[in-house]
Amino acid sequence: MSAIEYQPLGIGPVTIPNRVVLAPMSGVSDLPFRKLAARYGVGLVVSEMVASKEMLRESRQSARRMLFAEGSGPVSIQLAGTEPEIMGEAAKLAVDRGAELIDINFGCPAKKVVRKATGSALMRDVPLATEIMKAVVGAVEVPVTVKMRTGWDMHTRNAVELALIAEDVGVQMLTVHGRTRCDFYTGTADWNFIAGVKDAVSVPLIANGDIRSAEDALSCLNTTGADAVMIGRAAQGRPWLPGDVAHYLATGEKREEPDLLQRWSIMREHLEDMMTLYGANVGIRNARKHIGWYLTGVPGAAEFRNVVNNTLDPAVIAQELVRFREMSALAGSR
Ligand SMILES: Cc1cc2nc3c(=O)[nH]c(=O)nc-3n(C[C@H](O)[C@H](O)[C@H](O)COP(=O)(O)O)c2cc1C
Numbered sequence: 001m002s003a004i005e006y007q008p009l010g011i012g013p014v015t016i017p018n019r020v021v022l023a024p025m026s027g028v029s030d031l032p033f034r035k036l037a038a039r040y041g042v043g044l045v046v047s048e049m050v051a052s053k054e055m056l057r058e059s060r061q062s063a064r065r066m067l068f069a070e071g072s073g074p075v076s077i078q079l080a081g082t083e084p085e086i087m088g089e090a091a092k093l094a095v096d097r098g099a100e101l102i103d104i105n106f107g108c109p110a111k112k113v114v115r116k117a118t119g120s121a122l123m124r125d126v127p128l129a130t131e132i133m134k135a136v137v138g139a140v141e142v143p144v145t146v147k148m149r150t151g152w153d154m155h156t157r158n159a160v161e162l163a164l165i166a167e168d169v170g171v172q173m174l175t176v177h178g179r180t181r182c183d184f185y186t187g188t189a190d191w192n193f194i195a196g197v198k199d200a201v202s203v204p205l206i207a208n209g210d211i212r213s214a215e216d217a218l219s220c221l222n223t224t225g226a227d228a229v230m231i232g233r234a235a236q237g238r239p240w241l242p243g244d245v246a247h248y249l250a251t252g253e254k255r256e257e258p259d260l261l262q263r264w265s266i267m268r269e270h271l272e273d274m275m276t277l278y279g280a281n282v283g284i285r286n287a288r289k290h291i292g293w294y295l296t297g298v299p300g301a302a303e304f305r306n307v308v309n310n311t312l313d314p315a316v317i318a319q320e321l322v323r324f325r326e327m328s329a330l331a332g333s334r
Pocket residue numbers: 023024025026027028048049078105107108147177208209210211230231232233234
């Protein structure tokens with residue numbers, strides 16, 4: 001397979017240097033995770049979804065979600081909400097906090113989100129979704145983007161309709177996850193359906209769903225005709241993956257996966273950054289899932305995981321990290 005021609009992607013004044021985007025993932029793609037993904041060369045990282053009402057209350061969680069590391073590329077902040085005026089106000093605040101792109105969430109399938117008539121529920125309420133897009137586009141100077149699913153369910157796959165409206169009201173880029181809300185994460189993402197959305201619009205479109213490797217990315221780009229791909233779950237425990245995929249798309253060359261010691265040092269940095277961001281207790285708790293992902297399939301990791309899962313004492317974890325590093329060094333590379 002050959003590389004596609006490498007060109008940055010321009011969205012108004014914003015330049016995305018390559019064709020791979022890290023998916024927004026609440027509870028996963030926080031500042032420490034995005035910082036790592038950016039370091040390995042992903043073109044764009046997007047904040048976890050921020051609830052617009054909470055943002056206006058300036059809650060600690062929403063403030064944290066809007067933090068971006070220096071050098072992480074364009075700052076894209078994703079908003080969720082159901083009231084157009086509040087979404088507009090939240091967008092202004094996000095721009096004040098440094099957003100260079102505002103992304104609107106029409107894709108989240110979670111019950112607690114849908115119950116509030118937000119996220120993917122808005123795909124069932126096109127008039128309200130339209131008002132929200134208009135309000136946000138009208139409130140800020142920066143480009144507004146929208147992330148959606150293919151529709152609510154298999155009988156109402158209206159992503160083309162919504163995408164055309166989005167384009168009409170001034171949205172400058174779209175992301176489509178190739179599942180319906182009712183699919184949640186089951187089945188496979190329908191890249192052919194995404195191709196239909198891409199055909200219908202002229203703004204850049206990012207294809208999303210089930211991209212786990214460089215080959216998947218190329219195949220998804222070929223199938224959908226999309227301008228870029230977005231990678232979510234496959235980057236869990238592998239924050240280097242989106243950058244590796246971008247490198248492959250740009251050059252046709254595959255980068256080596258980090259060896260055990262390199263992974264150890266990425267994991268340690270990730271854990272330390274989480275403790276700094278959330279404080280030791282919450283940081284350790286939140287880091288456990290990442291550690292589980294980093295160590296999937298790593299021999300001898302069970303003991304390390306066991307210690308980390310049963311202590312909130314940073315000193316114990318630091319000691320165990322050293323022991324685990326020595327063991328990884330003994331195991332050699334890979
Ligand atoms: C844990 C988790 C949290 C997510 N949170 C968000 C979110 O805050 N905003 C959003 O638009 N999508 C969210 N998503 C959806 C992803 O952005 C992406 O669309 C989905 O995972 C499909 O891509 P993938 O197959 O590469 O994982 C989340 C997904 C996961 C697994």
